[in-house]
Amino acid sequence: MLVLLKTIREAIAHWWSEFTLQTRLMAAATLIVSLLMSGLTFWAVNTIQEDARLNDTRFGRDLGILLATNVSPLIAENNLSEVARFSERFFENTSSVRYMLYADKEGKIFFGLPFWQSEVQNSLTIERRIQLPPDYASNTELPMIRQHRTPNGEVTDVFVPLTQKGKNLGVLAIGINPNPTVVTSSHLTRDVTIAVFVSIWVMVILGGVINALTITQPIKELVVGVKNIAAGNFKQRIDLPLGGELGELISSFNEMAERLESYEEQNIEELTAEKAKLETLVSTIADGAVLLDTNLQVILVNPTAKRIFGWENSNSNVVGDNVLYHLPQEVTSELTRPLYQMAKDEGDKEGAHFRVTLNQPTNRTVRILLTTVLDQYRESVKGIAMTVQDITREVELNEAKSHFISNVSHELRTPLFNIKSFIETLHEYGEDLNEEQRKEFLETANNETDRLTRLVNDVLELSRLESSCRIYHFEALDIVQPIEQTLRTYQLNAKDKGIELIQEVEPDLPPVLGHYDLLLQVFANLVGNALKFTSSGGKVAIRAYLLNTEENSHTHNQTPQVRIEVSDTGIGIAQEDQDAIFERFFRVENRVHTLEGTGLGLSIVRNIIEKHHTTVHLVSEVGVGTTFWFNLAVFQHKEEVTTEKVPVLPESSELENSTTASLL
Numbered sequence: 134m135l136v137l138l139k140t141i142r143e144a145i146a147h148w149w150s151e152f153t154l155q156t157r158l159m160a161a162a163t164l165i166v167s168l169l170m171s172g173l174t175f176w177a178v179n180t181i182q183e184d185a186r187l188n189d190t191r192f193g194r195d196l197g198i199l200l201a202t203n204v205s206p207l208i209a210e211n212n213l214s215e216v217a218r219f220s221e222r223f224f225e226n227t228s229s230v231r232y233m234l235y236a237d238k239e240g241k242i243f244f245g246l247p248f249w250q251s252e253v254q255n256s257l258t259i260e261r262r263i264q265l266p267p268d269y270a271s272n273t274e275l276p277m278i279r280q281h282r283t284p285n286g287e288v289t290d291v292f293v294p295l296t297q298k299g300k301n302l303g304v305l306a307i308g309i310n311p312n313p314t315v316v317t318s319s320h321l322t323r324d325v326t327i328a329v330f331v332s333i334w335v336m337v338i339l340g341g342v343i344n345a346l347t348i349t350q351p352i353k354e355l356v357v358g359v360k361n362i363a364a365g366n367f368k369q370r371i372d373l374p375l376g377g378e379l380g381e382l383i384s385s386f387n388e389m390a391e392r393l394e395s396y397e398e399q400n401i402e403e404l405t406a407e408k409a410k411l412e413t414l415v416s417t418i419a420d421g422a423v424l425l426d427t428n429l430q431v432i433l434v435n436p437t438a439k440r441i442f443g444w445e446n447s448n449s450n451v452v453g454d455n456v457l458y459h460l461p462q463e464v465t466s467e468l469t470r471p472l473y474q475m476a477k478d479e480g481d482k483e484g485a486h487f488r489v490t491l492n493q494p495t496n497r498t499v500r501i502l503l504t505t506v507l508d509q510y511r512e513s514v515k516g517i518a519m520t521v522q523d524i525t526r527e528v529e530l531n532e533a534k535s536h537f538i539s540n541v542s543h544e545l546r547t548p549l550f551n552i553k554s555f556i557e558t559l560h561e562y563g564e565d566l567n568e569e570q571r572k573e574f575l576e577t578a579n580n581e582t583d584r585l586t587r588l589v590n591d592v593l594e595l596s597r598l599e600s601s602c603r604i605y606h607f608e609a610l611d612i613v614q615p616i617e618q619t620l621r622t623y624q625l626n627a628k629d630k631g632i633e634l635i636q637e638v639e640p641d642l643p644p645v646l647g648h649y650d651l652l653l654q655v656f657a658n659l660v661g662n663a664l665k666f667t668s669s670g671g672k673v674a675i676r677a678y679l680l681n682t683e684e685n686s687h688t689h690n691q692t693p694q695v696r697i698e699v700s701d702t703g704i705g706i707a708q709e710d711q712d713a714i715f716e717r718f719f720r721v722e723n724r725v726h727t728l729e730g731t732g733l734g735l736s737i738v739r740n741i742i743e744k745h746h747t748t749v750h751l752v753s754e755v756g757v758g759t760t761f762w763f764n765l766a767v768f769q770h771k772e773e774v775t776t777e778k779v780p781v782l783p784e785s786s787e788l789e790n791s792t793t794a795s796l797l
Contacts, residue, residue: 160337163333163337164334164337167330167333167334170329170330171326171329171330174322174326174329175323175326177322178322178323178326181322185311185312186280186289186311188312189280189289189309189311189312190278190280190289190291192229192309193278193289193290193291193307193309194276194278194291194293196227196229196230196291196307196309197276197291197292197293197305197307198276198293200220200223200233200293200305200307201293201294201295201305203219204216204219204220204235204295204305205295205296205297205302206297207219208235208295208297208302208303209297209298209300209302213243213244216235216244217244220233220235220244220246221246224246224247228310229309229310229312230307230308230309230310231285231288231308231309231310232245232246232247232306232307232308233245233246233305233306233307233308234263234305234306234307235295235303235304235305235306236262236263236303236304236306237302237303238301238302238303238304239262240262240263240304241262242262242263243303263292263304263306276291276292276293276294277291277292278290278291278292286310286311287311288308288309288310288311289308289309289310289311290306290307290308290309291306291307291308291309292304292305292306293305293306293307351371351382351383354371354383355371355382355383355386358370358371358386358390359386362389362390362393365397367390367393367394367397368390368394369390370387370390371383371386371387418435418437419437420437420520420521420522420523421434421435421437421438421439421440421441421442421499421519421520421521421522421523422434422435422437422438422518422519422520422521423435423438423456423518423519423521424506424516424517424518424519425456425472425476425516425517425518425519426515426516426517427476427514427515427516427517428455428476429455429456429457429472429473429476429517430453430454430455430456431451431452431453431454431455431456431459432452432516433452434451434452437521437523438519438521439451441491441497441499441521441523442459442460442461442464442521443461443493444459456472456519457469457472461491461492461493463489463490463491463492464489464491464499464501467487467489467501468487468501468503471485471487471503472503472517475503475505475514475517476514476517477514478505478513478514484502484503484504484505485502485503486500486501486502486503487500487501487503488500488501488524489501496525497523497525498523498524498525498527498528499521499522499523499524499525500521500522500524501519501520501521501522502519502520502522503517503518503519504517504518504519504520505517505518506518529716533716545585545588547581548581548582548584548585549581549585551577551578551581552578552581552582555574555575555577555578556578558574559571559574559575591733591734591737605648605651605744606648607646607647607648607745608646608647608648608768609644609645609646609768610644610645610646610647610648610649610652610768611642611644612638612642612644612645612647612652612677612695612697612765613638613642613677614649615649615652615653615656616636616638616656616675616677617636618653619653619656619657619660619675620634620636620660620675622657623657623660623661623664626664627664627673630664630667630669631669631670632664632667632669632670632671632672632673633671633672633673634660634673634674634675635672635673635674635675636674636675637674637675637676637677637678638675638676638677638678639677639678639679642677642678642679642695643679643693643695643767643768644767644768645695645765645766645767645768646745646765646766646767646768646769647745647765648744648745651741651744651745652741652745654737654741655738655741655742656675656699658734658735658737658738659699659738659761660673660675660699661734662734662735663699663700663701663703663759664701666701666703666704666759667701667702667703667704667758668703668704671701671702671703672700672701672702673699673700673701673702674698674699674700674701675697675698675699676696676697676698676699676700677695677696677697677698678695678696679693679694679695679696679767680693680694680695680696680764692766692767692769693766693767694764694765694766694767695764695765695767696762696763696764697762697763697764697765698760698761698762699760699761699762700758700759700760700761701758701759701760702757702758703758703759704755704756705753705754705755705756705757705758705759706751706753706755706759707755711751711753714735714751715735715736715738715739715749716736738761742763745763745765745766746766747763747764747765747766748763749761749762749763750762750763
C-alpha cells in the first residue's frame with residue numbers, strides 16, 4: 134500500500150512538473166477562486182439554515198404558548214379526556230408538529246401524541262419522564278427551546294410550562310419539524326455547490342491533462358528544438374501527430390530545420406572550398422604568413438614562414454601553440470610587447486613593421502609586418518596577421534649597390550679628373566707645350582674617355598640583359614668564329630703582358646644554337662678578366678669540345694652539347710668569394726685591393742649564358758688558376774629555339790682533372 138501511494142505521489146509530482154509556470158499559476162488561481170466561491174456559498178447556506186431554525190423556534194414557541202394556554206384550564210380541572218381530544222384535533226390539523234407530550238411538575242408523562250397508549254396499572258408498568266434542566270423550575274413562565282437531530286431528521290423541541298393562576302401544573306413538550314421548503318432549498322444549494330466545486334476541479338484536471346498533451350508538450354518540444362537549432366544541430370525534427378495551429382507550427386519548424394540543414398551543407402562545402410583556396414593561396418605566396426588569434430596561438434602558417442623560422446624539421450606542430458614559444462630569440466625579444474598590445478587592442482590598429490636579423494637557422498634578414506584582423510565593424514580585434522618577408526637579397530643588393538656606387542664614383546671621378554686636368558693644361562699651357570707633349574695629353578684624355586665609355590656600356594649592357602622586354606633570336610653558330618675573333622682582339626694585350634693565349638678547339642665541331650654577339654661578349658669578358666688577373670708568363674686558354682655520350686648522360690639531356698672552357702693560371706678565387714663572383718657589383722679586388730673594375734663583367738656573362746638556357750660554372754684555386762665553363766646545345770635542324778631544360782654539370786673534380794691540370 135505504501136509503495137502504491139509513493140508511486141501515485143511520484144506520478145502526480147511528475148505530472149505537475151510537466152506544467153508550465155503559467156499553467157501552475159492558473160491552477161492556483163482557479164483553486165483559490167473555487168474555494169472562495171464555495172466558502173461564500175456554504176456561508177449563504179448556513180445563513181439560510183440558521184434563519185430557518187430561528188423561524189422554526191419562533192413558530193414552535195408561539196405554537197406551544199397557544200396550546201398551553203388552551204389546555205392549562207382543562208388540566209387544572211383534571212379533565213384529561215378533553216385535553217386528549219383537543220390535543221388530537223390540534224395534532225391532526227398542524228402538520229409541522231411531530232409530537233406532543235404532557236408531564237406533571239415532576240416530569241412524569243401522563244399523555245402524549247402520536248405514540249400514547251393507555252397505561253395498564255401493574256407491577257411492570259414503565260414510567261416515562263421528561264428530563265428537564267435543573268433550573269427549569271425557576272423559569273416556569275418562559276418556554277425552553279432546543280434543536281437536536283434524530284434518525285428522522287432535525288427536530289425543534291419546545292418546552293412550555295403549564296400554569297393556571299400562578300400554579301405550576303407541569304410542562305408541555307412539542308416537537309416541531311423544520312420547514313420542508315427551506316430544508317429542501319438548503320440541501321439543493323449545498324449539493325449544487327459541491328457539484329460545481331467538483332466540476333470545476335474536474336475541468337481543471339482535464340484541462341491540465343489536455344494542456345500537457347496538446348499544448349505544453351508540443352511547446353516544450355518546440356523549445357528544445359529551437360535550442361538545438363540555435364546550437365547548430367540542424368538535424369533536429371519534431372514528430373507529434375497534432376493538427377491545427379500547433380500542427381502547422383511544428384510542420385513549419387521541421388521545414389525550417391530541413392532548409393537550414395541544406396544551407397549548412399552548402400555553406401560547409403563552400404567554406405571548405407574557400408578554405409582550401411585560401412590555404413593554397415597562402416601556401417604559394419612568396420612571403421611567409423602566420424595567422425594568430427587573440428591568445429597569440431598559431432591558427433595558420435604557410436611553408437615559407439616555416440622555412441624562414443626553421444619550423445620545417447620541428448618535432449612539434451606549431452599550430453595551436455603560442456607563437457612566442459617557437460619564434461627565434463631575436464624575433465621574440467622584438468615582437469613580444471607589440472604582439473600583446475595588439476592582441477589587447479592597445480596598439481596601432483593599422484599595424485607595425487620590424488626588421489630583424491636572424492642567426493638561426495641561417496643568417497638572413499627579415500621584415501615582419503604585424504596587422505590586426507578586425508571584425509566586420511572594424512571595432513574589435515579578432516586576430517593578428519604576421520607577414521614575414523625575406524629581405525636578405527634586398528639587403529645584399531643594397532650593400533652591393535652601395536659598393537657599386539662607391540666604386541663607380543671612384544672610377545668616374547678618376548678619369549673625369551684626369552680628362553679635366555689634361556684638357557685644362559692644354560687649354561692654358563698649350564702654346565708652351567711641344568707637339569709630343571700635346572699628343573701625349575690628348576692620348577691620355579682619349580684613354581680616360583674610353584674608360585668611361587666602357588663603364589657606362591657595362592651598366593647599360595647589364596640593364597639590357599636583365600630586361601624581360603628584349604627578345605633574342607638564336608640560330609646555328611660556328612663556335613670557332615667568336616673564339617678566334619676574341620683571341621685576335623686580345624692578342625696584343627696578352628703580348629704586352631707576356632701572357633700566352635691558347636686555342637684548343639676540337640676539329641669538326643657541329644654548330645651550336647646561340648647568339649653570335651652575346652657569345653662574343655661572354656668570351657671578351659672571360660678572356661679580359663683572365664688576362665687582368667694573370668701575371669706575366671702565365672697562360673690563358675679557350676677550349677671547345679663535344680661531350681661524349683657518357684659525359685652527356687651526366688647532364689640528363691638527350692641533346693648533344695658542346696662544352697666551352699676559359700682557363701687561366703692567375704691568382705685564383707677564394708672559396709668564400711666563388712658563391713658571390715657572379716653577383717652584380719661584386720669585385721675580387723674588393724678582397725685583394727689591386728685591380729680596377731666595375732664588378733659587372735661576370736654578372737653580364739651569367740645573364741647571357743642564362744639566355745642560352747644553360748649555366749656558367751667555375752673551378753678555382755688560389756695561386757693556381759681559374760676555369761670558367763658552360764655547355765651549349767648542338768643545333769638541331771627541326772628546332773628553332775633551345776630547349777628549356779637546364780643541364781646538370783659534372784662533378785668539379787672531373788673538371789679539375791680535365792682543365793686546370795692541363796694548363797700546368
